[in-house]
Amino acid sequence: MAGLEDLYRExxxxxxxxxxxxxxxxxxxxxxxxxxxxxxxxxxVVYADVADGVVRDVRFGGQGCSISQSTASMMSxxxxxxxxxxxxxxxRSFKSMMSIVTDGGETASPxxxxxxxxxxxxxxxxxxxxxxxxxWNTLTETxxx
Amino acid sequence: MSATAPMSATAPTSDLAxxxxxxxxxxxxxVYGKPIVYLDSAATSQKPQAVLDAMDAYYRTVNANVxxxxxxxxxxxxxxxxxxxAKLQRFIGAASPREVIFCxxxxxxxxxxxxxxxxxxxxxGDAVLLTHMxxxxxxxxxxxxxxxxxxxxxxxxxDDDGRLDLRHLDQLLDGARLVAFSAMSNVLGTIPPIRRxxxxxxxxxxxxxxxxxxxxxxxxxxVAELGCDFLAFSGHKMCGPTGxxxxxxxxxxxxxxxxxMGGGEMILNVTTEGFLPNELPWKFxxxxxxxxxxxxxxxxxxYLDGIGMEAVRRHDVSLTAYALRTLTERHxxxxxxxxxPEPAARGGVLSFEFGEVHxxxxxxxxxxxxxxxxxxxxxxKPLMRRLGAxxxxxxxxxxxxxxxxIDHLAEALDRVGDLFGPQ
Numbered sequence: 001m002a003g004l005e006d007l008y009r010e011x012x013x014x015x016x017x018x019x020x021x022x023x024x025x026x027x028x029x030x031x032x033x034x035x036x037x038x039x040x041x042x043x044x045v046v047y048a049d050v051a052d053g054v055v056r057d058v059r060f061g062g063q064g065c066s067i068s069q070s071t072a073s074m075m076s077x078x079x080x081x082x083x084x085x086x087x088x089x090x091x092r093s094f095k096s097m098m099s100i101v102t103d104g105g106e107t108a109s110p111x112x113x114x115x116x117x118x119x120x121x122x123x124x125x126x127x128x129x130x131x132x133x134x135x136w137n138t139l140t141e142t143x144x145x
Numbered sequence: 146m147s148a149t150a151p152m153s154a155t156a157p158t159s160d161l162a163x164x165x166x167x168x169x170x171x172x173x174x175x176v177y178g179k180p181i182v183y184l185d186s187a188a189t190s191q192k193p194q195a196v197l198d199a200m201d202a203y204y205r206t207v208n209a210n211v212x213x214x215x216x217x218x219x220x221x222x223x224x225x226x227x228x229x230x231a232k233l234q235r236f237i238g239a240a241s242p243r244e245v246i247f248c249x250x251x252x253x254x255x256x257x258x259x260x261x262x263x264x265x266x267x268x269x270g271d272a273v274l275l276t277h278m279x280x281x282x283x284x285x286x287x288x289x290x291x292x293x294x295x296x297x298x299x300x301x302x303x304d305d306d307g308r309l310d311l312r313h314l315d316q317l318l319d320g321a322r323l324v325a326f327s328a329m330s331n332v333l334g335t336i337p338p339i340r341r342x343x344x345x346x347x348x349x350x351x352x353x354x355x356x357x358x359x360x361x362x363x364x365x366x367x368v369a370e371l372g373c374d375f376l377a378f379s380g381h382k383m384c385g386p387t388g389x390x391x392x393x394x395x396x397x398x399x400x401x402x403x404x405x406m407g408g409g410e411m412i413l414n415v416t417t418e419g420f421l422p423n424e425l426p427w428k429f430x431x432x433x434x435x436x437x438x439x440x441x442x443x444x445x446x447x448y449l450d451g452i453g454m455e456a457v458r459r460h461d462v463s464l465t466a467y468a469l470r471t472l473t474e475r476h477x478x479x480x481x482x483x484x485x486p487e488p489a490a491r492g493g494v495l496s497f498e499f500g501e502v503h504x505x506x507x508x509x510x511x512x513x514x515x516x517x518x519x520x521x522x523x524x525x526k527p528l529m530r531r532l533g534a535x536x537x538x539x540x541x542x543x544x545x546x547x548x549x550x551i552d553h554l555a556e557a558l559d560r561v562g563d564l565f566g567p568q
Contacts, residue, residue, distance in 0.1 A: 004513055008506075008564060040505050041522035041529060041536045063535040065505035066565070131505065 006121030007128065008066065011074075015115065016066040021076035023059045025049055030057070031145045035138030037130055042068050046138040053084050055143075060135060067119070067128050072135035074115045084143065086111065091136050098122065098129050161460040162547035165452065168193040169545050176515035182553045185517045187331050187359060187494050187541035189381045192445075196384055199444035200437045211436055212410060212427070226436055229443025230426070236446045237376065238367035239393055243425040246392040246399070247434055251358040252282040254377030254392035255325070257429060258354055259286035261402040262375075263323075269295030272321040274351070276301040276309055276337070277531050278330040281524040283356045283377075287325065301326070303531055307333035307484040314342065318349040325353075328360035328371070332523045332539065333484035334465070334491030336360070343372035352398070358382060362543070363461055363492050365454040368393055380438065385445035389438035392429070399425050406431040457544055461493040464542050468495055468551045475555045479562065483532055493542035496523070499558060502565040504536040510564060511538075514557040 025032075025047035035044045042064035049057040058080050060072040075094075079087045093111040095101075097120055122132045166172055169191040174181055183191060209219040211226050227242070234242045248254050263286075267273070273287050277300055291298050299317050302310045307330070318324070324346040329336050343353045354375040360366065361376070362383030368376055375398070379390040394402075404411050404422050408431035414421040422428045449457065466488040472480055472495070479500040485491045499507050508520035519539040522529045529535065540554055 004510060004564065007509065013565075039521060041526060042505075043535065063503075065503035065536075067505070069503075125509070128505075128509070 002121065002124035006124055009118040009121065011115050011118040012066065012070045015070035015073040019060075019069060019073040021059050021073065021080070022061065024061060025057060025059050030059075031142050033138050033141035033145060034062075035134050035141065037064070037068070037134050039127075039130060040065065042131065042134060044068060044072055044135050044138050046072070046135060046142045048079075048139065048142045050084070050143065055079050055082055055084070055087060058139075064134070065128075065131055067122060067131040068134050071116070071119060071132045074119070075135050075139065078114055078116055079139065087139075087143070090116075091140065094119075094136060095133060098132060100129070100133065161452070161456060162545050165193075166545045166547070168195070168448075170194055170197070172545055176517075177513065179515035182514070182516040182550045184540040184542065184546065184550060184554060185519050186362075186382065186543035186546075187492075187539065188519050189387065190362065190384050190543050191545065192386065192441075193384055193448050195448050196386065196441045196444045200386060200441040203437045203440045208437075210433055222436060225443075226434065226439050229439045229446075232443045232446040232450075233391055236366065236450070237361065237391075237393055238369055240369075241396060244393055244396050244399065246394065246426045246429045247439055248390050248392055248429070249388055249435070250379040250381070250390035251356060251377040252379075252390075254375075254390055255283050255354070255356065256286045257392050257405045258375050258377070258394070259290050261405045261429075262352075262398065263287075263290045263296075264294070265401075265403060267294055267296050267322055270297070270320070272297040272299050274299045274301060274317050274321045274324040274326075274346075276326045277303045278307070278309070278333055278335060278528050279325075279327055279525065280331050280356060280358065281526070282358070283325055283327060283354075284527065300527075303335075303528075306486065307335050307532075308490070309335070309337045309342075311338070311342070314345055315349075318346060318351055321346070321349065321351045323352050323354060325356070327356040327358075328376075329357075329363065329492045329494075330484070330525075330528075331359050331494060332496045332525050332528055332537070334359075334494035334496075335484055336364075336491060340370070340372050347372070359492055359494065362449075364458055374398060380442040380445060383442075383445055384448055385442035386438045389435050389442050396425065399429070404431070405429050408432045410434070452544060460544060461542060462488045464546060464548070464551070465491065465493045465495070467548050468493075468540070468542070468554075471548075471551050471555050472497070472558075476558055476562075479566075480558075483534075483537065493546075494539060495541065496537040496539045498534060498537055499561055500566070502561055504538040506565060507538040507558075507561050510561045511554070511557045514553065514560065516554055516557045518554070 030047045030049040044062035047059040058076045090111045207221045209222040211223040230242045352374040355373040357378040361378040376393040381387040411431040481498045483496045504520035
């Protein structure tokens with residue numbers, strides 16, 4: 001059995017207890033999308049302010065478990081100030097870490113995931129992978145709109 | 146909620162579990178090297194050896210398609226299926242086996258009524274009355290009908306203890322053609338005053354559909370006493386296999402309803418011009434049925450009859466009282482248990498919140514202690530909204546659970562506090 005310490009790393013719990021970039025952004029100019037996890041009812045809202053192909057600002061809201069909330073917090077830190085290409089690369093690298101094969105396939109040079117690395121253990125808890133990917137899918141939705 | 150149930154009048158709860166636990170092979174396994182503590186019977190019950198044996202014996206010795214062949218084992222298979230139907234008829238106090246329709250589960254049973262009775266009898270402006278504690282299985286079929294036919298959905302509210310608030314029942318029934326509600330909430334355990342609601346509905350000319358998915362496995366059930374017109378339940382929550390459930394309906398209603406699905410078994414005659422439906426109950430059983438599962442469900446009914454549903458109910462009440470008391474004493478400050486505080490007013494379903502910890506995280510930590518509880522919205526999102534919760538953890542008991550299972554849960558919750566408590 002994978003130990004709980006693989007899942008609930010200190011950095012993860014820290015982002016859960018002290019979420020970064022929690023809140024809202026005025027729409028417009030920001031875009032907004034909602035994501036649902038039908039399994040547990042978690043809801044996440046992601047706001048992104050994109051100008052000239054760069055994510056100027058990002059906020060998230062909603063309610064969910066420690067994994068979904070901490071991932072959203074870490075994601076918000078990781079994507080802020082990045083170009084859309086860099087965000088896409090981050091998402092692919094993150095999903096690859098979660099054993100999810102994305103359309104773009106494995107990137108030649110995986111993005112530096114920073115704090116998000118702490119979520120590597122989630123892959124040992126297959127039920128929780130959806131918790132960790134919910135905010136990424138919602139961000140994609142936001143950026144598409 | 147203050148859950149201080151008196152324990153004085155209750156017998157030790159371990160008696161029934163001590164007698165039954167060894168009947169369930171799965172409960173002998175361990176999880177991560179620890180004995181399994183299975184507290185998710187509201188999702189599905191474990192299966193006794195007798196049920197597994199009956200299904201195995203069916204496949205090994207009798208397997209043939211039913212109601213078709215003129216050969217010996219085909220006749221045996223048909224008999225096995227119809228004997229099981231008769232057992233279910235007796236189990237729920239139905240007037241005739243013609244009223245016992247086999248379907249996949251309670252969900253399909255509700256859909257059958259919505260599709261067949263609903264599309265025949267409901268028109269724009271008619272109302273269907275539901276409650277705020279329904280499972281999605283008793284919401285979504287009516288939403289589908291509402292958007293297709295312009296039927297109005299109304300909702301009986303809940304009070305803060307999770308009981309139905311019936312103060313405006315008469316108003317809500319005005320213009321209602323059907324009241325469809327859970328006989329025991331899968332989240333709160335609430336057992337509503339079924340007969341009172343049914344009588345009020347009938348006075349106003351509305352029919353009554355009971356979602357018995359939680360009720361039938363746990364309570365002595367008599368459809369005449371309940372006063373309902375339809376009763377839907379699943380086999381897999383009452384020691385039977387998955388994939389088999391029952392719709393009971395009053396015969397004259399079923400007679401007047403058109404078939405649900407078309408195919409083999411449900412016809413008397415088919416021509417290029419049309420078809421003539423079969424008689425009850427087969428009119429509603431298109432295609433080869435889940436014969437082995439029917440046989441398994443029949444064995445489950447025998448098993449429960451051997452215990453006696455009165456004894457099952459006494460065990461549930463006693464263990465629920467113990468759980469409410471134990472959990473509240475140990476975790477009273479951080480723990481919120483939803484639903485009526487009196488064990489006699491509820492089933493053995495305890496949905497709870499533990500401080501600010503999300504149900505998913507609770508369940509994850511409990512899992513490492515081999516404690517199996519459900520986490521999520523329990524297919525009852527409107528109820529979750531009413532409770533102001535995104536999700537709850539839910540522990541639910543059945544005949545094989547005893548006080549030590551509750552003690553394990555209470556202890557494992559300490560570890561949740563260790564990990565997620567104030568730092």
